Amino acid sequence: MKKMLTLMLVLSMLCLGACSTGGSQSPAPSTAPADTVSETGSGSSGAPAYTLSRNVEFMVSSKAGGNSDLFSRTIADIITQNGWANQPVIVQNNEDGNGQVSRRNVSASKTPDESLLCLSSGDLTVMVTLGGGLSIDNFRPIAIMGADKHLVLAGKDGRYKTMQEAIEAAKNGEQVTIGGTPGDELTVLNMMLEELDLVDKFDFVSFGSSAETVTALMGGHIDLGMGKPAAAKEYVVSGDIVPLVALSTTRFPEPFDTAPTLSELGYNDVEFPLYRGVVGAKNMSDEALAYWDNVMGQVAQSPEWKDYLDKSLLIGEYKNAAQTTEEYKLVEQRALEAK
Amino acid sequence: MRKVNSRTMIALCMVILSLIWLYLGIFQYGIWDDRHGPMPGLFPTGIASVLLIVGIIGTVRSLNEKSAVYKRAAFEVMISLVLLLIASFTIGMLPSLLIYFVLWQIVIEKSSKRTIILSTLVVSAIVLGVFVFWLKVPFEKGILYELILY
């Protein structure tokens, strides 16, 4: 009797295991279309054909379900659905050492042509300021696929109804508290304060994410907050949060269009876009780089990507490998200066 | 000369740890900044101070306490854990676990063949079913595997 039960238990486990592979998120190797060996997507203008020799590992240095993770999985899915790679693209998460470990692993990967890393300019800033000796030179940037820009927000019952008021108050020596994340948001805040000639006059309260900043604003615990459109949109629509300033060269689309840019207020515009990009290993071959450059370009044009940008409220800024390299070098420089 | 027992050693370790934390907290991370307020070192320093006091008291008290009794069985477990770790790094986690599972039962438990086979099947079913097939956890493959592959 006991044996029967155990046997049934074992069988049901195996069945469960087997059934669930039906819903797997990464395609099994056998489904890779055989005819995409040399095609890198329709309309590729003379891009070198490239054959990948093994599974592509797309590393994400933060947890599953987060922004970077969804970003990477969307890219992987689009590539797979369109058959632009002859091997499966598998997204993997590894948060060790605050992300440094997975970044290091990719940079030194023994299979450079099939190793990708999701690296945003925020990640890059963190990477060069923490220990570990990593720099953008350890990677070959492939593409920037989207950007987030920032806004200064206030709660609807906050002390300051416009940015002017807040600036005045700070100049008068009043305490102005502003919340944000200690990475990219702090950087753009400092840039803005420099422009406003208010360096060190705002008290920065650090939060773990834009969602936390918004929560604190809604509770009236801080006067102002740095935020990105995706985190704040619903609250602006409902009226709980008011956007005060757009840190960009143009106003944001609805519902943030009521926020002026700094130039409209009489200053120079300040912006520090959070770029979301993909980079490859240092030793990636030139052919592989050109291939991935091309593939990412295709992804950026695809309707599925546009869909993702809309849903996640990312600005669809695409930069190819050369431009990305330049851009990320600038980001790194700024990060090291600020340190 | 009173025998130094494990209780003393543990209390001493705590003292040492708290000293390390205190040192780094005060000298490297800073305690207070007039402009920005509390610094990263504030909290750890406060806690480490408490631990230091407690640790010192504990060390003194422990000299009068009897040592805990350790059994050989515990060391067997400890050693197998360490070996498992090393093996996982070399030949990969799943193979190491399998080998360990079977070996432990043969060598230490001296279980019957039937028990060994049955239990191995069940545990493998659980591990493979839940973790490998369903959750698709990318288990450590070990240095050897990587060496062979590349």
Next chain:
Amino acid sequence: MLETLQMLFMGFSVATSIENILAAALGAILGILVGAMPGIGSLAGCALLLPITFKFNPVTAIIMLGAIYYSNMFGGAYSAILINVPGDSPAIMTALDGYPLARKGKAGKALMTANFSSFVGGIIGMIILVFMGPALATLGLKFGPSEMAALMLVAMTSISWLVGENPLKGIAATCLGMMIATMGVDKISGNMRYDFGNIYLLGGISFIPLVIGFIGLAQVFELAETRNEKAPMPIEEKMDIRSGLLTRKEFGRIFRPILRSSLLGTFVGFLPGAGATTGSFLGYAMQKKFGKSEEELGTGAIEGIAASEAANNAAAAGAFGPLLSLGIPGSGTTAVLLGGLMMWGLNPGPMLFASEPEFAWGLIASLFISNLIALFIAMVSIPWMAKIIRIPVGVMIPAIIAICFVGAYATTNSMFGVVIMVLGGIIGYLFQKNDYPVAPLLLAYVLSSNLEINVRRALVISEGSLSIFFTKPISLVLMLVFFIIVLTPMVRGALSKMRTKQI
């Protein structure tokens, strides 16, 4: 009120479509399974399964994820009770009484208590969610840095109730837990702390592998040491549902703990940043302090199991509150769900109930349903589960080790987690051997980073002045509670000394 009920019924009609019921059932089964595995908790389970659900339609997908999150709380209790390896952090407190009870031969009762408490806790939590959700969520918003810091202080006092006979060792364990929590990147300044130049330590010590090692592996050590001495475990005569059924008296005993813990747990779940784990800690601690039980808590009292399990399910329900009414995640797992919601084009925020009522109420209704399904499955599997106790120790030891290794790895996708687990196991063993209490270290770890972050934020807002903790109303109240709790024993002690002197 009437309108709410109407919406709820509408929700039920959505939730009871065949597709959605199947999704809920599948979610419930997966959740229990995942919950029982040490190391994989609701966070990992939801995160890993999130991408699969992209293929479904949003309502079905979130129903399945909600079911997984929920029934995780049921599953975590299983391994906690049966092998003293908590399936996930909310189950740690359940193990404290669940395992001793199982060792006494009453595994069935323990499991039954756990399931029943989970179910009732969940129902209470959900009822509160339905009727008071938005209001409580708005209240939760009022908890800013100073309020959260004060709350954490109160929570830390609850550690003292778990300390046991030797307060000095308890304090040491607490301090150690807090110090471990300081390792890694400092969230406020972005600087590294106590990483000793090791790239892995930049991320700090991951909690779940630590728990698995500290409690689970340490358990293995104990099994190994005592395997020959132990009298054979008393076996219940009949391994069926009937033997696990609680007597009327026992139901009576757990009634109040469940009620108290559910209320506390729901509220904790609503608070941003506190979830099922904190809920179960506080629920258990409250039971220890205020509850009466026939047996000592910690030796196998069903009240302890009831308090912990009711609280963690209630907190899981509570965590949905801020998520659905304000779009703010009330816990780590709901943060993952939030990401999923955004991907499906549903933007959680204050407008969610208004713009997507079918979805929001459908989800709430389905939580009730998954609660029922999870209860049913859990009950049915009790007799089988209880048999696990009978597995010979010789098999249990390697089996537990294997599953712990696998679980620790799966949580972090890295061997670092496994290394932490092994170290945690060795240290946990040493702790137990030398009479250092284990629970305070873990509790301190969980609470202290929250405490520190909020204290520092509050101090920035107040420009360094401590008065902020006493001028804001909520935090003033909490600080008073804190002082009362801390000073009462001292005052009592002093008073009784005075009295004995007078006599």
